[in-house]
Amino acid sequence: MKKLKVALLGCGNVGSQVARILLDDAAVLAERTGAELELAGIAVRNLEAPRDVELPAGLFTTDAEALVDSADIVIELMGGLEPAASLIRRAIDGGATVVTGNKALLAKDLPGLAARANEAGVQLSYEAAVAGAIPILRPIRDSLAGDRITKVMGIVNGTTNYILDAMDTTGAAFDDALTKAKELGYAEADPTADIEGHDAASKAAILATLSFHAPFDLDDVDCEGITSVTAEDVAAAREQGMVIKLLAIAERLGNGSGTEGVGVRVHPTLIPRVHPLAAVHGAFNAVFVEADNAGELMFYGQGAGGRPTASAVVGDVVSAARRVVLGGPGRTEATVGQVKALPIDAVRTSYSIGLQVSDKTGVLAKIAKIFTDHKVSIETMRQSPEDVEGDAPGSASLRFVTHRGSEAALAATVADIKELSVVTAVTSVLRVEGN
Amino acid sequence: MKKLKVALLGCGNVGSQVARILLDDAAVLAERTGAELELAGIAVRNLEAPRDVELPAGLFTTDAEALVDSADIVIELMGGLEPAASLIRRAIDGGATVVTGNKALLAKDLPGLAARANEAGVQLSYEAAVAGAIPILRPIRDSLAGDRITKVMGIVNGTTNYILDAMDTTGAAFDDALTKAKELGYAEADPTADIEGHDAASKAAILATLSFHAPFDLDDVDCEGITSVTAEDVAAAREQGMVIKLLAIAERLGNGSGTEGVGVRVHPTLIPRVHPLAAVHGAFNAVFVEADNAGELMFYGQGAGGRPTASAVVGDVVSAARRVVLGGPGRTEATVGQVKALPIDAVRTSYSIGLQVSDKTGVLAKIAKIFTDHKVSIETMRQSPEDVEGDAPGSASLRFVTHRGSEAALAATVADIKELSVVTAVTSVLRVEGN
Numbered sequence: 001m002k003k004l005k006v007a008l009l010g011c012g013n014v015g016s017q018v019a020r021i022l023l024d025d026a027a028v029l030a031e032r033t034g035a036e037l038e039l040a041g042i043a044v045r046n047l048e049a050p051r052d053v054e055l056p057a058g059l060f061t062t063d064a065e066a067l068v069d070s071a072d073i074v075i076e077l078m079g080g081l082e083p084a085a086s087l088i089r090r091a092i093d094g095g096a097t098v099v100t101g102n103k104a105l106l107a108k109d110l111p112g113l114a115a116r117a118n119e120a121g122v123q124l125s126y127e128a129a130v131a132g133a134i135p136i137l138r139p140i141r142d143s144l145a146g147d148r149i150t151k152v153m154g155i156v157n158g159t160t161n162y163i164l165d166a167m168d169t170t171g172a173a174f175d176d177a178l179t180k181a182k183e184l185g186y187a188e189a190d191p192t193a194d195i196e197g198h199d200a201a202s203k204a205a206i207l208a209t210l211s212f213h214a215p216f217d218l219d220d221v222d223c224e225g226i227t228s229v230t231a232e233d234v235a236a237a238r239e240q241g242m243v244i245k246l247l248a249i250a251e252r253l254g255n256g257s258g259t260e261g262v263g264v265r266v267h268p269t270l271i272p273r274v275h276p277l278a279a280v281h282g283a284f285n286a287v288f289v290e291a292d293n294a295g296e297l298m299f300y301g302q303g304a305g306g307r308p309t310a311s312a313v314v315g316d317v318v319s320a321a322r323r324v325v326l327g328g329p330g331r332t333e334a335t336v337g338q339v340k341a342l343p344i345d346a347v348r349t350s351y352s353i354g355l356q357v358s359d360k361t362g363v364l365a366k367i368a369k370i371f372t373d374h375k376v377s378i379e380t381m382r383q384s385p386e387d388v389e390g391d392a393p394g395s396a397s398l399r400f401v402t403h404r405g406s407e408a409a410l411a412a413t414v415a416d417i418k419e420l421s422v423v424t425a426v427t428s429v430l431r432v433e434g435n
Numbered sequence: 436m437k438k439l440k441v442a443l444l445g446c447g448n449v450g451s452q453v454a455r456i457l458l459d460d461a462a463v464l465a466e467r468t469g470a471e472l473e474l475a476g477i478a479v480r481n482l483e484a485p486r487d488v489e490l491p492a493g494l495f496t497t498d499a500e501a502l503v504d505s506a507d508i509v510i511e512l513m514g515g516l517e518p519a520a521s522l523i524r525r526a527i528d529g530g531a532t533v534v535t536g537n538k539a540l541l542a543k544d545l546p547g548l549a550a551r552a553n554e555a556g557v558q559l560s561y562e563a564a565v566a567g568a569i570p571i572l573r574p575i576r577d578s579l580a581g582d583r584i585t586k587v588m589g590i591v592n593g594t595t596n597y598i599l600d601a602m603d604t605t606g607a608a609f610d611d612a613l614t615k616a617k618e619l620g621y622a623e624a625d626p627t628a629d630i631e632g633h634d635a636a637s638k639a640a641i642l643a644t645l646s647f648h649a650p651f652d653l654d655d656v657d658c659e660g661i662t663s664v665t666a667e668d669v670a671a672a673r674e675q676g677m678v679i680k681l682l683a684i685a686e687r688l689g690n691g692s693g694t695e696g697v698g699v700r701v702h703p704t705l706i707p708r709v710h711p712l713a714a715v716h717g718a719f720n721a722v723f724v725e726a727d728n729a730g731e732l733m734f735y736g737q738g739a740g741g742r743p744t745a746s747a748v749v750g751d752v753v754s755a756a757r758r759v760v761l762g763g764p765g766r767t768e769a770t771v772g773q774v775k776a777l778p779i780d781a782v783r784t785s786y787s788i789g790l791q792v793s794d795k796t797g798v799l800a801k802i803a804k805i806f807t808d809h810k811v812s813i814e815t816m817r818q819s820p821e822d823v824e825g826d827a828p829g830s831a832s833l834r835f836v837t838h839r840g841s842e843a844a845l846a847a848t849v850a851d852i853k854e855l856s857v858v859t860a861v862t863s864v865l866r867v868e869g870n
Contacts, residue, residue, distance in 0.1 A: 133729035135578030143570030146749025293746035294568035301732035311728035314581025328763010336466045
């Protein structure tokens with residue numbers, strides 16, 4: 001039986017589980033691959049660092065380059081841009097098959113790495129980079145290869161879904177839900193990358209690149225996190241039969257007059273409770289895909305964690321190893337088209353707008369005029385039935401949900417409403433999808 | 436640009452949509468494949484039959500063999516065993532790449548066809564055979580290739596899900612829901628294959644073969660349809676916080692004493708309303724997968740219909756064509772292990788048992804003794820609060836839900852309860868999963 005040397009770069013919570021699977025399940029993997037997958041070494045920065053899994057000390061090395069040079073298959077799980085990028089390029093140039101879960105690197109230069117892999121005739125796989133254990137990239141790349149994807153909407157960050165779900169089920173404020181998430185290990189000590197949407201934005205860029213067969217990077221993603229979502233927003237969503245989720249959205253836009261392109265964005269979003277994405281609770285992830293022929297699809301599962309993510313990594317390793325055993329060049333999906341990344345102003349969405357107004361007389365007429373001026377159509381208006389506790393006497397809370405309109409017109413409407421002297425505060429502005 | 440000749444066998448509602456996509460989207464498919472996919476011909480039995488889509492008359496032929504012999508890629512969508520099987524073998528032996536959606540044929544001999552394809556170095560793909568547009572086979576085969584699947588539970592028949600969902604939401608009786616399904620085109624004039632579970636059983640065999648890397652065929656599937664599900668069963672399920680779905684289930688079984696194997700079955704099943712599969716409505720399909728490392732995954736989408744199923748077919752065509760363009764042998768997943776198919780008696784499940792009893796005095800004690808004798812533990816018992824309308828005076832309705840036990844013990848328990856003179860009728864016996 002053929003033997004393939006596997007180099008593992010990085011040994012954090014995913015890497016250590018990958019090593020465990022390669023060692024413990026070696027017989028099964030050999031049976032499925034047709035080759036013995038020999039874990040040749042694990043490159044780490046610090047040989048003494050504690051690991052999640054007990055692994056033979058002899059496997060560890062700090063010489064990542066030498067390890068890469070000796071390997072048939074290189075698994076990169078160090079994260080970050082450097083030295084990961086250089087090591088991946090070195091592996092590709094040396095003819096090794098590469099598996100990575102590095103979303104930051106892929107969001108920066110997936111097309112460049114894919115082109116390089118194809119030139120070298122090696123396979124570059126990265127299923128673990130988006131939504132952990134959920135097989136989503138392979139289905140988009142291969143199963144939907146004969147279809148036209150029109151929209152992808154994903155809950156691709158478990159931390160923020162845990163927080164928003166906790167706010168929805170317990171009525172907690174954002175800060176309290178975040179504290180709880182930290183206590184339970186769902187949020188890191190510095191949760192910035194999660195709660196500001198940066199992690200989701202990287203994944204949105206990768207999803208867009210594969211879904212629309214054109215290069216998108218992090219700079220193409222309009223990104224808004226969940227830090228300004230309040231308990232009141234969540235309660236108001238519930239009253240409307242909706243729930244707030246942080247969605248990564250990539251969709252084909254076009255008005256038929258030549259301004260075709262794809263809008264990629266991450267923001268807290270109101271979705272109806274009957275939408276399949278609304279049933280994604282806790283730290284689970286899901287990606288909802290709309291395609292011309294396939295219609296609506298959803299992929300659901302664990303989006304993070306050592307073992308689930310390791311499952312995706314080893315799946316890539318086995319798939320790629322099968323090709324190596326069989327012979328013939330490896331294949332990496334490369335972007336083939338050029339589709340313009342459009343700014344969020346080009347998106348058509350609907351808004352849910354919460355207002356505090358100081359005086360009821362004539363207020364509605366004034367607000368309605370602004371909607372009309374911007375050609376934005378109101379779908380529903382809800383006035384709080386009586387003065388809310390703490391409101392100034394004579395004040396009221398209003399909540400409008402608009403029909404779908406251009407982001408530019410919606411934003412301009414909100415800006416003008418803010419200027420009205422009768423409007424005390426714009427308490428929330430949230431986009432609505434899935435309705 | 437390389438040109439690949441595509442032969443289409445069969446032009447029903449899926450075939451005609453495949454032809455449409457190959458013709459209308461030729462430019463996009465060429466871009467994504469790296470080759471021109473030329474629809475060389477469509478083999479049909481009757482040249483004059485009406486088609487769902489208008490297609491050039493010159494494409495049609497009744498000489499399927501000549502068409503197959505001329506093709507680089509053969510798409511078989513005739514269905515049934517013959518002549519489909521002979522034509523697929525002919526295509527493989529001639530070195531053509533094969534794409535099929537023929538679940539009956541695959542449930543009979545997927546391992547044989549896969550081995551033949553591998554010997555010839557050609558790829559055999561069949562994503563459309565299970566759950567229509569939902570990418571489920573490729574994720575199981577490739578993405579989960581490094582994991583151990585423990586259980587697969589699928590709603591894989593849209594007709595029965597439509598009927599059961601209608602019964603749940605409207606309270607309709609089975610016959611009325613079936614009539615409605617026929618009117619709306621969700622059920623065929625002869626719905627036997629759907630409502631008796633045969634269609635789901637074919638898909639269960641294919642899912643089991645891929646999930647457990649061992650050959651399973653239709654004979655290994657214990658199959659029960661939905662014709663005996665009553666409006667009362669559905670109402671009782673609702674009261675219990677459950678819903679009835681027809682599930683195709685394949686799971687690894689083992690008691691640690693050497694009787695390891697896989698149980699494959701199709702039957703109406705009670706699942707909790709909070710389970711992700713409970714939210715699958717209408718004619719939609721979904722497959723829920725449990726794996727050692729990945730944890731719980733679900734794949735959701737349209738399981739039938741011309742366009743969705745055609746999306747899966749063309750996805751397979753593009754993926755396979757990319758390999759042909761690249762060079763190197765095609766690869767078809769072959770079964771590698773031998774895992775015993777176990778009879779349903781080996782399954783551990785729980786039962787929900789509905790009884791009509793003639794006399795309340797001492798009845799519970801008698802029934803409880805039978806449960807104890809068979810070492811079956813009762814989880815809940817519910818007695819109808821008062822005599823149900825139409826019941827004989829002094830009679831009562833009881834519903835037991837058991838803890839998980841062996842199917843053999845559960846079946847023996849029900850058989851003994853039936854013999855009790857105080858038991859007027861066993862009104863329903865349904866298995867419970869997902870709790």
